[in-house]
Amino acid sequence: MGKRKFNDEEVTDILKEHQAGATVSDVCQRYGISQPTFYRWHSLQLKDASLDAKRMRALELENQKLKKLLAKAITASMRVSVHHHLPEIRMVRPLRFAGYGPVVRC
Template sequence: MRKSRFSEEQIIGILREQEAGRPTADVCRKHGISGGTFYKWKSKFGGMDVSDAKRLRSLEDENAKLKKLLAETMLDNAILKDVTSRK
């Protein structure tokens, strides 16, 4: 997946600008993002603090590692079953 050019802290700052009363179109134009991107960020990061966003990122990373471990284990099990069934 492509790395965003904005960090979580910057995204939350952009969302706070709009919450402070600036029109969404102005905020998007100022930061060079589309309206779709803004609303996608708002659905993911809306109402979060910076610490919440960092916690979310660490949980997503941990979840990805666990999924990878599970996939590798399932592959190993499938290979072992295949080898034992041939004998």
């Protein structure tokens, strides 16, 4: 296989020029490429775009799963820390003074 005349960025720029309104024949003539080459680049770009969309959707789904896992972990952590910091409650027998209701020792 020979050396490539255009790198990926240049191919993208050529295709964008066509999208901006230039005809295929004008673009091909300007850059010295054949029309089949232009259309091959175009189809490859479309395939790449569809693959990128699939990858993006897969990443979004993975991101949602990770967010749910993080929320569960944070919630569990908060439950543990709340129970850890609560003062221990001791049950004590109430004392009675004459004529007064129950009094709880602290």
